Amino acid sequence: MDKEKIKTFKEVWEKSRILFNRDPSLPPHIMVGGCTGSGKSSLLNALLQKKVFEADFGRPVTRENSEEFWRAPDESIDIVVIDAPGFGEAEKITAENKDEYMQNTYKIAEMKVDLLILVLDANSRALSAEDTFLKHWFNNPRLSEIPVLVCVNKIDTVPPVRESWPELKNNFNIYAPVSEKEKNLRKLMHYIRTLSSFERIPDSCFLLVCAGESFDDIDYQFGIDDLREKIYATLPESVRTVYARALAVATLNKKLLKTEAKSIIKKYSALCSAAVAANFVPASDALVLAPLQIAMIKKLGDLYGKSLTQSAVQGILSAVGMSFAGRTLCSFIISFFPGVKNLVGPPLAFGLTYSIGKLVSELFDRGIEAPDSEIINELAGKCSVERPDESEMDMALEKYKQDIDEFKRELD
Template sequence: MTAAPNTTGPLQDAVADAIRTATQGAGRVNILVAGKTGVGKSTLINAVFRGELARTGAGKPVTQTTQEYTRPGHPLTIIDTRGLEVGDYGRSRAELAALIRERAASADQDRHLHVAWLCIQDSVHRVEDAEIELCGMLADAGIPVIAILTKARRNTPFADTARALLPRAKDVVAVRALPEWIDELQAELPPMGLDRLIEVTAQYIPEAQQRAYANALSTRNKQALEVKKKRAEIEVNVAAGLAASAAAAPIPFSDAFALVPIQVGMIAKIGITFGMEISTAALTTLVTSTLGSSAATLAGRSVVSGLLKLIPGAGSAVGGTIAATTAAAITKLLGNAYVTVLYDFCLRHPGQDIDIAFIKRALRERVRL
């Protein structure tokens, strides 16, 4: 009797490769944040992105007037440009121009500056010549500029003035990042404008950086969740297409190894999109907790058969093989269920890290694995 071939080793390698590819393909998004001292740049950054990225003293000096904020496992770099005050502007502008040229010359798109936030305090009701010139310089370099009126009130009349004076800005968004007590009103004004800023910024982030942008956003903001969900659904559709292609020659139901790396990569990419730290170890934990504790389980009948039960007619139609349409349906069902579970968790636990054990239980209840 001939022994069955040992496929566990190759399958484990395929799983590891899928996770590694998801990690390396996450990209990096770089946002330039410019504005005078005291306009609330750090507060704004921490309100939009996860991880309190712009903590005081946490930045790495890049030039005398520029700091870089980043951290391991976080696919976002903030370039904080100071020195827009009149006395420092000349040096700041020259150093920034050199930085833009250096990054734009890189063949690595992850080094480019992808969007710029030009922060102007709403209550000042003035756009300085330096801010107008900086907006033009950034636009000339091909960097989309979003003018942000910080510490703003709703329906601020200054927005129209800013639009007129900054015609090369892609948009002007009025934002209040934190609640603010207003003595004259004897009332506390709630945060505003963050969802719109997240949405507008997403429109100008390159496609290759969209997963990194979605990862970096804090789930405290409702629009951030919508950005994450939209990106995750794209990952599901891509994986379903790959699964259909892999199954163009019917896959034997008993092993179905060709589907495993595709589904593993999909789960890893969705995890990145919803805010998992980008590391091989973290994503391996996520994947194995979701689909099983070993490569054999990942490829076994527990995943495939559990999903087949939810596809009308698949059990009788498969007949021991998985055809292209069934492979795509299995993958899409798993992916959509995973997106729903993560979305619901983030909606109920805004700003919290993903609880992998909770996600595992919720997913298995949903697809009856």
């Protein structure tokens, strides 16, 4: 091999290698707003199924904001919860204190808040403070880009309270109301939507919830699982990994963990497919794929709480990659034939990376970081059967088009 080709391989490797540390897993910063008595603390505790936040969390402040951290028992992950500063004073803004209030509001934007959760009391129609707060929120160009979820809490206490809530909640539906409670809540939701500032929030971002009397009051809780999933779907991709892991640790429910794992795998499979299509250096596809697959394994390690060095990840990729040696060899041979490579190479790269990701995810889910050949071969057979079809690849390529375009620019 001549020196020019070796130089080209090194350039491709260096451009791809930066991906290992380009996509760090960051803690989510969630801002919570709501008047006293709306049940913010109870809702957060129900969300985490632990008494983390005291009843006085979120007392109205105007000159400074209060922060609370939820930290996993192993101290590996944090969720940052921030009280919305000045919330209780929103409708008391005057010409004299407007500048101070707005400076405090701009401070929120500088904190890189990922999501605002606004908690309302289902028994209160006095929403002028919330309406005023949202008006100022949406009038700020930076804040208006932050997604907002509106949680109407304490729906179990909406009249008539004589109705048996534990029984009613199992068939609860305000879109086809039968009970008086359902009809009253439907009217409440319609009223909230008539307030000008709430009109800017999509219908899908309004949730009816009941936090119950305590974090483990399962019989009375309602909409908590839906809220967990909605938060995950609404948060930026950069903080979803930590959020999904935090919920799995707190609730012992791995549903979001598996959802995030699949999302990570599809993203990097799409990147690998695009990288092979954009790479015109013969026989160098492995040099493009390896760093991307290493980055994928590191990201999966973050999700499952594994502190992995790059060399450790390389070892895992080497061990796992051997189980898919046939497809790896096929990809190498195809890369010598440009016409065939463009047709066959990208789907092959997608499928290979997807299978590696599924296998590694299964290993980490079982708590295995140093797998032996027996367990790898067992899982490789299972992952080969679960390969994605062409439609899945097309959807992933479309979903992660922005990431793919960015990566292509780096390869140019």
